[in-house]
Amino acid sequence: MAREKIMEVRDLSISFKTTTGIVNAIRGVDMDLYRGETVAIVGESGSGKSVTAKAMMGILASNSIVNSGTVKFTYNDNGGESKTVDILKMSKNEIRRDINGKHIAMVFQDPMTSLDPTMTIGKQITESMIWHYKTPKAEAEAKALELLELVGITDPEKRMKNYPHQLSGGMRQRVVIAIAMACDPDLLICDEPTTALDVTIQARILELIKDIQVKKNISVIYITHDLGVVAKVADYVDVMYAGKLVEKGTVDEIFYEPRHPYTWGLLSAMPDLDTRDDRLYTIPGSPPTLKNEIKGDAFAPRNKYALNIDTRIDPPMFKMSDTHYAATWLLDDRAPTHDMPPEIKGRIERMLKEENK
Amino acid sequence: MNKYQIASDNFDMDSIEFLPNDFEFIGNKPEEHIDSNFASQDYWKDVFIRFKKNKGAVIGFILLVFITIMAVIGPMVSGYTFDQQKIEFQDFAPRVPGLEKIGVFDGSEVMRSPGGGSSRVINKYKTTEGAADVYYWFGTDNLGRDIWTRTWMGTRISLIIAVSAVLIDMAIGMSYGLIAGYFGGWVDNIMQRVLEVVNSIPTLVIVTLLMLVFKPGLFTIILALMVSGWVGMSRIARAQMLKLKEQEFVLASRTFGAGSWHIIFSEVLPNIIGQIITNTMFSIPNAIFTEAFLSFVGLGIPAPQASLGSLISSGYNSFTTHPYQILPPLIVLALLMLCCNMVADGLRDALDPKMAQM
């Protein structure tokens, strides 16, 4: 079956005007997403992963400036015709009317704060159906009940009349997912959907999203800093650092053949029972503030494997396979021979063994 | 040809001039990496910088300093005293040397009939014997007292009352709130019930009753303001205490065996002092206002002493005929309250940068 591309981001670059100056949050990002597939955007806080998602959603903060780029989104409009739009070129009103809720929906990080506290659950779910499609109230409510069942909420009739504060965190996140699914979107963006939840509930929410994805054949973008989540859910992984993509590939490529030192660092931060404490590869320091122009590779100052050229010239993307790319000078033929940190190597071997068992 | 292709569209490898050592490891020693991005800056220095950026607050602060200085030296420089009466010089309009030559503040005033009908200009300095060389910068009141001197004297009294009331307030309210918040349980419960009852009695009522029982005077007014003013402060202190007492640094201090008083006043207090100061700044205009209100109603400082409120009250009686008598205290009062509020606003935003972006 041919893959149907639904999202294509090219050369996206976004800045924010703040009281202390201009912050270049995104500096030239390319990204692709196909129907029914899952991409995880991974990075530390401040790497620009949330901003990328908000740009796709058209809900950037008012102090943001789009410097360049396109965000092309393809969807089937009401007549069933395939339509491609550049979200960055649409007005806010057009995005709200045609895209948000209808075709792209979002699940936010903190379910405790992302529901309107003064509106019943039922009204919050039916609102977008009534808003976009003028669905009769009874029909919308019937669908809301269905959705609540779909997201695994028991006693949905009663919950419809509840207010958010009457539900627990896990239940609220289920409600947020139900709200997102109300208009059958093509794309679901999940911004750290589980970080605010208990570990036991995390797994259940992830499974739920996966189930829904399969049932409804939708695409999902995960935004996370947790590679554990990525391993569970993603088909493809985009690793971001300081507003740029540093490595992208299938989930196997990223986990078993990582090439970028930053990805190595992220991998070693993953919890693993067998890792001995004395051999933990860590990423020292913190991401740069993106206020000043960055010369060369932004990761160089924190990189044990930095080359002299990194301080002058930002590396290009090197292509390892059709799906696997990384931006590091280590992939240039002239680079000295090097090996990934032994702790990562050991970990990969263990993972492979685990798999073959 | 590189083993791996370059996938970036607008990247031209050939245009780069490579240096011989380009592809050598820098040899970063990550352990030595210094975290410079979030280098800590002194909190109070930060607060000061943010405060300075707020134009309104800075102007307010400068004006406040100016008014305070005038309250100290104003009464000394006019050559009159605040209670010196000169009946023959009553109701003189303002006259300022220098300015009189250009036709303003030359001692003349317009007498009007209501509704803007007929009007005539009179100048009492010319018509009164022995007044040709007399200057009253803000004019005189109906007893021939110098309004300049009385205005600044009144400002002084108002400031003394407000600042002392608020400081006492702060001490009481802060301790009350901190203690209630820290000990919690039944202590907090009882203290909160008491506070609720006190809070349910309008300030106006408390103040009026106190003023009726005690003899009006500086001390009584301060007492009255104090009794009603501490509630707000104690609320803030309590809320902050509840928030902070579960935090790690307090728990740590407790595990090291620190006593309650030490934790309340040495651990928690420094962390909430910002909010306390801001609230104090907001209380000062309230105290000034309450004092002015009391004086206006007739419960204020007894004559011949004056506060801004009593000056406004007496100026009010003749303000349609001699508006210049009420204007100076009115303007100083309004400015004082405005400046305090602006400084308090600026301070709050500076102490809590999250609010500033609002």
Place this chain on the structure above:
Amino acid sequence: MKKYIAERLGTAFVTILVIIFVLFAMMQFMPGSPFNDEKLSRELIEKLNEKYGLNQPLYVQFFKYVKNVAKFDFGISYVINKNISINLMLKTRVPTSMRIGLQAVSVGAVIGLLLGIIAALKHNTFWDNLTTVISVLGVSVPSYVFALLMLYTFAYRLGWFPLLYTKTEPFRSSLLPTFALSMFTIASIARFTRTEMLEVLDSDYMLLVESKGISGPALIFRHALRNALIPIVTVLGPLVVGLMTGSLVVEKIFSIPGMGALMTAAIQANDYNVTIAMTYIYSVMYIIIMLVVDLLYGVIDPRIRLAKEDSGE
């Protein structure tokens, strides 16, 4: 919710009792007896004492006092209107004050809300700055300063409005005092609405609502304003106090025959009985309004209304 109401009612009741007790104690401390007129003969004073129960033991007097006060029977005025029942004096004054107070609250709430909403929606623009200036001015400048300035400009110099309140033109002559009184309300509501709206507009749930595609008036009114309005109810209490304080002075300035003017007159004339009666009335009004505000808050905020009824999963 029931427990909450009961608690609030209990507190209000206790507070009123405390106030009655304090007022009674004050009566005992007041210098002189109410009947210290030299013209009264000794027998007459004793007769009066007996009539008003002043020769009975204190606790009997107290209970009698509580009983009378509960019935809003405050006795007579001794100074302002000799031997006239205070209730009679209040009969025309209460409606007048109430009307002007209501006018001021309505004007203040409507203008304040509008200003606050506009300022928040047009954040960091001219409208926002204008609102900030208005609210800082309104909060910091006492209402009687506005009253005097307006009186001088619009009534005295321009002659657009009557100088003083007249019963022949009750509406036109109440406009200036209404605006003078409402300045504080306008300012506080505008300021509070703006902050609350900004906070709500910045919240996660508004982002979620936007991500659902909701926009325009539905976004503002159904979600933002509704959430912002709940805390605004809490400033109503302080506003009422502001109005009460303001009315004392503003009524005096415009010669409005209302409760505030009566209280001012009573204080100035040392008419203790009237002062204490007015104090009591003001306290009860204040307590009732605070109670209503609290209960209202509970009703409109589902988090309080439904608290502890059901806690989910």
